[in-house]
Ligand SMILES: Nc1ncnc2c1ncn2[C@@H]1O[C@H](COP(=O)(O)OP(=O)(O)OP(=O)(O)O)[C@@H](O)[C@H]1O
Ligand SMILES: C[C@@H](N)C(=O)O
Ligand SMILES: [Mg+2]
C-alpha cells in the first residue's frame with residue numbers, strides 16, 4: 001500500500017517556537033503508533049526562528065534533539081525565504097503545528113491554500129480570527145458568548161508622547177480596575193502576558209506587550225475556575241469532556257504550563273452535568289462562530305459563585321506536548337493519541353478533497 005506523505009511543519013517565527021518543537025515530537029510519535037506507521041510516512045519540515053525552512057534531514061535532527069537550531073535573527077537575503085525544501089513538493093497532506101504568529105494565524109494556511117495542498121486545522125479565516133484576541137472577542141460577542149470586560153489598546157498609544165500614555169492608563173484604571181491582564185493580541189502560551197495590580201505594573205506590562213504586537217488587549221481580572229474543552233470535526237464538530245487546571249502560581253503562565261508538576265489537570269473536571277453541557281455547547285458555538293476546522297481548544301472561566309461561564313479564548317493549533325490538555329481531553333473522551341492524529345489527517349482530507 002502506498003503510504004500518504006504527511007508534512008509535519010513545526011518551529012516558526014513565533015514566541016512559541018520551543019513549544020511547537022515539543023508538540024511536533026509528540027505528533028511524530030503519534031504518526032508511528034497505533035497502525036499509523038502502516039498508513040503514513042512523515043516528512044518533517046522545520047521553520048527556523050528567522051523564518052527559513054529546513055527540510056527533512058535537519059528537521060528530523062531537531063525532532064530527535066528537541067533543541068531549536070540557533071540562527072541569526074535576521075536573514076541575509078529575503079530571496080532565501082522563497083526557497084522551500086524540494087521535499088515539500090512530495091507532501092500529500094500537511095500537519096502544521098506552529099503555534100502563535102506566522103503559523104497559527106492564517107499565514108501558513110494561506111500559503112498552503114495557494115499551493116492547493118490539504119492541511120490539518122482551520123483555514124485562513126478561522127486561524128486569523130482565532131489568533132487575534134480582539135477579532136476573536138468581536139466574533140464571540142456577535143455569537144452571544146459571554147466574556148470578561150476588556151479594552152483594546154494599540155502599540156502607538158503605548159509608545160506615544162508623555163501626554164497620551166498617562167491618559168490611556170487612567171482610562172484602563174477607570175474602565176477595568178485592578179487586577180487586570182495585559183496581553184499581546186496575537187500570541188499564546190502566556191508569552192507577553194502580565195497580571196497587574198498597580199499603575200507602575202500596568203505601565204511596564206503595556207510596554208512589554210507592545211514589544212510583541214501592534215495590537216494589545218487589557219482584560220478585567222476574573223476570579224474563577226479555569227476550564228478547557230477540546231473540539232474535533234469540520235462542519236459537525238464534537239466537544240470532548242471538560243478539563244480543569246489548578247496551580248499554585250499567580251496565573252497559568254508559561255512556566256506553570258510547561259514545567260512538569262506545576263499545574264494539575266483534572267479530567268474530567270468536577271462540574272455538574274448542566275455546567276459541563278453548557279461549556280460543551282459554548283465550545284462548539286465558538287468553533288463555528290469563527291469558522292474553525294479540524295481542531296480547536298476553547299478556554300473558559302467558570303465563576304462558581306454566580307454560575308457564569310465566560311469564554312476566554314480559542315487556540316486553533318493547541319499544544320500537543322505531554323502536559324497539554326487537548327490530547328488528554330480526547331484520550332479521556334475515548335480517542336487515544338494515535339487515533340486522534342489519524343482523525344485529524346482524515347478531517348483535513350475530507351475538507352480538501354483531491355481536485
Ligand atoms: N481576564 C482574566 N482573568 C483572570 N485570569 C486571566 C485572564 N486572562 C488570562 N488569565 C490567565 O492567563 C492565562 C493565559 O491567558 P490566555 O489563555 O488568554 O493566554 P494565551 O497566551 O493565549 O495562552 P494559551 O494559548 O497557552 O492558552 C489564563 O489561562 C489565566 O490563567
Ligand atoms: C500552544 C498553546 N498556545 C496552547 O494553547 O496550548
Ligand atoms: Mg491562546
Ligand SMILES: [Mg+2]
Nearest residue numbers: 299312313315
Ligand atoms: Mg489560554
